[in-house]
Amino acid sequence: MKKIPTISLIVSTYNWPEALEKCIQSILKQTQLPNEILIADDGSEDATQEIIERLKQESLIPIVHVWHPDNGFRLSAIRNKAISQARYDYIIQIDGDIIIDRNFVVDHLALSQKKAFLCGSRVLLSEAYSAQLLSQPIVENLNKLNFPLGSILNSLRIPFLSELMADRYKKNQPRALRGCNMSFWKNDLIEINGYNESIQGWGSEDAELAIRLINNGIKKRFLKFGAIAYHIFHKENSKSNLQENEIVFRHAVENQTTWITQGIKS
Template sequence: MAEMSKEIPTISLIVSTYNWPAALEKCIQSIFKQTHLPDEILIADDGSGDATQETIKQLKKDSPIPIVHVWHPDNGFRLSAIRNKAIVQAQYDYIIQIDGDIIIDKEFIKDHLALSQKDTFLCGSRVLLSQAYSAQLLNQPAIEKLNKLKFPLGSVLNSLRIPFLSKIMADRYKKNKPRALRGCNMSFWKKDLINVNGYNESIQGWGSEDAELAIRLINNGIKKRFLKFGAIAYHIFHKENNKENLPENETILFTSNRDNLRWIANGIKKTKLFY
């Protein structure tokens, strides 16, 4: 008997951004080149100014699919909150999440779909681009193909796309632990995010928001799978974010892990209910 074909879910692609329209433009342009386009793009904008607004207006004109600009006022680093707003507005079943400083390989969405399964979420890796090469890419009117000879040696492995190895390693990779993830390359079923109340908005400033969410998903019976040798993401160089809130965020993460939390009060729904 022939194997039944896998049903392809509908996709909302969430792109987070803050006041870097040049990088966002390159990111969205790489989405337009996907072999499997998402059904919509949601730009989760953590309070960017007019320049980003103008860039998004132009991108909407060029886009073959709907682009939704989800924005809130600039009140510090509130990535968890703006991602929650985008999750709520997402119209489709499966959410792929990247950052606006990421250029994605043309098979990126296809690779996420290939490993998507019920009751799982996916975490991929990234290729760190050098400062000089990043500047060169940002100055190009369009990016046709990246030059692997300019990748840092430590990132070469993350630039390899080998689909059969990707399937083999999805559940076996040695770094497949709750905290081994990159929020710039993840995917989930929307219903699974809603069932744990999304991101913890008590986490503000840089750090720990993705790991804390992953822990609650796992506590709620959603298995983490690792996307290696697929869904290649290229990270445009920028200075490190301010990490002054990291100790407080790590305390929230520790509590969620220690108490086996599945739900947090300060998420998509604001409630005191824990279970």
């Protein structure tokens, strides 16, 4: 029988407490709860702290607020802080603008393997439907009739197809992933020194991490037809640093990099 790992669920956020509240509510409704929730907060103001303190009172599991001062988009750095504080073996990673299906954690665990990491997909919600969900005190069920046609497949949960496709779909393509729906063994992240903190601003941080995991012998598995994640609409982040971040990514590809100096241990 497969041993069930202990789970730290990391949620990244920045100054959007309304979305974070819906995200955490969906975590607390899981058919299998994680052992802890770590909120990787890239410098949010007091409103986020207030929401977190209230959610702590409602939660049956620990919620840990991992925060650093706002000094620009430093997602890699705050994720590393959360990874280093995670107390459990297996890390599931989402963003604070994601509402997860009640079987999300179970689906990640079902496909978890030693020497492998998982990448899932997402359902993109429209601006109007997102506003409707955010206005509700609690999100109970999402109506598929409101999903864009291009996202319908990502909303289907079919466990036997999920297992069938895990090693056949976009295998070892570091760009074919979403940082808002991934999972890893903590030790695998520690062995490559986590996220590359030289990547600042939006873009490439997840692909750069993935290629170093792959370079270090960690297989990428794709989680399709499971671990359904609903992405609340927001305007795109600035891509002003993307070109510089792409240079860092290409360096990791060309040099088969595994360890980086600007990471969890620096």
